Amino acid sequence: MAKTVDQYFDDLRETRVWRSIFRSGTGSSTLKRSLAIQQNVFLHLFSTKVRTRMLGFSATWYLGTLTLGTFLLLVATGIPLMLYYHPSVPQAYADTKDLQFVVSSGLFLRNLHRWSAHAMVFLVFAHMFKVFYRGAYRTPREFNWVIGVVLLLVTLLLSYTGYLLPWDQLAYWAITVGSNIASAVPLMGDKIRFLLLGGHAVNANALLRFYVLHCMILPLTAMFFIAIHFWRIRKDGGLYSHSSEPTVARAQTEHELSDVLPLPAKVARSGAPQLGPRRAINHG
Numbered sequence: 526m527a528k529t530v531d532q533y534f535d536d537l538r539e540t541r542v543w544r545s546i547f548r549s550g551t552g553s554s555t556l557k558r559s560l561a562i563q564q565n566v567f568l569h570l571f572s573t574k575v576r577t578r579m580l581g582f583s584a585t586w587y588l589g590t591l592t593l594g595t596f597l598l599l600v601a602t603g604i605p606l607m608l609y610y611h612p613s614v615p616q617a618y619a620d621t622k623d624l625q626f627v628v629s630s631g632l633f634l635r636n637l638h639r640w641s642a643h644a645m646v647f648l649v650f651a652h653m654f655k656v657f658y659r660g661a662y663r664t665p666r667e668f669n670w671v672i673g674v675v676l677l678l679v680t681l682l683l684s685y686t687g688y689l690l691p692w693d694q695l696a697y698w699a700i701t702v703g704s705n706i707a708s709a710v711p712l713m714g715d716k717i718r719f720l721l722l723g724g725h726a727v728n729a730n731a732l733l734r735f736y737v738l739h740c741m742i743l744p745l746t747a748m749f750f751i752a753i754h755f756w757r758i759r760k761d762g763g764l765y766s767h768s769s770e771p772t773v774a775r776a777q778t779e780h781e782l783s784d785v786l787p788l789p790a791k792v793a794r795s796g797a798p799q800l801g802p803r804r805a806i807n808h809g
């Protein structure tokens with residue numbers, strides 16, 4: 526009898542190569558599934574247990590996940606774009622035109638990269654507003670909010686640095702205006718502008734700097750902080766849900782206790798004079 530796809534996968538999981546990489550085996554029990562998450566270098570950033578309700582659309586509108594999706598799409602389209610682009614003057618402009626009109630699927634690749642960038646900026650703001658609206662920025666998640674702010678800045682810088690790369694009129698003047706705005710920062714404005722452009726004018730030095738920032742420094746920074754962002758969700762007790770908050774949880778316990786405790790214990794807890802013998806309350 527022919528094997529099913531599942532059987533092929535089961536056989537694959539039993540091979541020596543597979544077992545040497547994934548030590549926990551298949552997820553046939555809760556323990557094994559937890560181990561599979563804990564022992565994988567990427568998956569261990571995430572929680573081993575998730576409240577089912579938090580996986581629904583209404584909890585997060587999947588905005589953080591969609592932001593991550595656009596980031597991954599940007600990396601996937603950015604790498605092939607790098608194969609056709611030279612960060613030099615005036616070659617950068619010629620390469621961009623070639624991508625637009627000559628390279629096979631170049632137009633599709635470039636547009637996918639551009640639209641993903643626009644989508645990421647939109648989604649990162651939407652995600653931030655949704656987190657704020659749900660109150661998920663409060664204790665113990667303040668640090669993750671700060672990490673989020675860093676990610677927001679990195680996202681905006683990625684967009685800004687990518688803007689200069691086509692080396693067309695739009696890019697040139699946008700960077701001229703942007704770097705002039707940066708020079709308005711009190712005390713160190715001129716130094717920031719000099720550092721950004723690698724000189725006093727928007728020229729080949731600026732193009733090279735923006736290229737290195739756009740293709741190396743900022744994507745690596747984003748990856749680093751995204752990893753911390755996900756790890757923090759796990760350390761902060763999973764995704765925020767109103768009923769998991771310490772104060773709410775405590776209030777609920779009190780409420781549940783007041784429903785089950787006999788009257789004398791309730792009176793004792795309220796601080797009123799006791800009428801009967803005091804009962805031990807089990808908070809465990």
Ligand code: HEM
Pocket residue numbers: 585586587588589590592593596649652653656661662666669670671672673674676677680747751754758763764765766
């Ligand atoms: C590259 C940018 C970002 C990515 C890829 C990202 C990704 C995610 C993901 C996947 C989640 C979990 C699911 C969800 O809430 O959708 C999450 C949660 C969270 N994010 Fe972001 N995020 C980014 C930027 C931000 C920003 C700008 C902020 C705020 C300033 C922020 C604050 C938070 C907080 C506080 C949580 C925990 C929410 C909770 O516990 O429910 N993130 N993020």
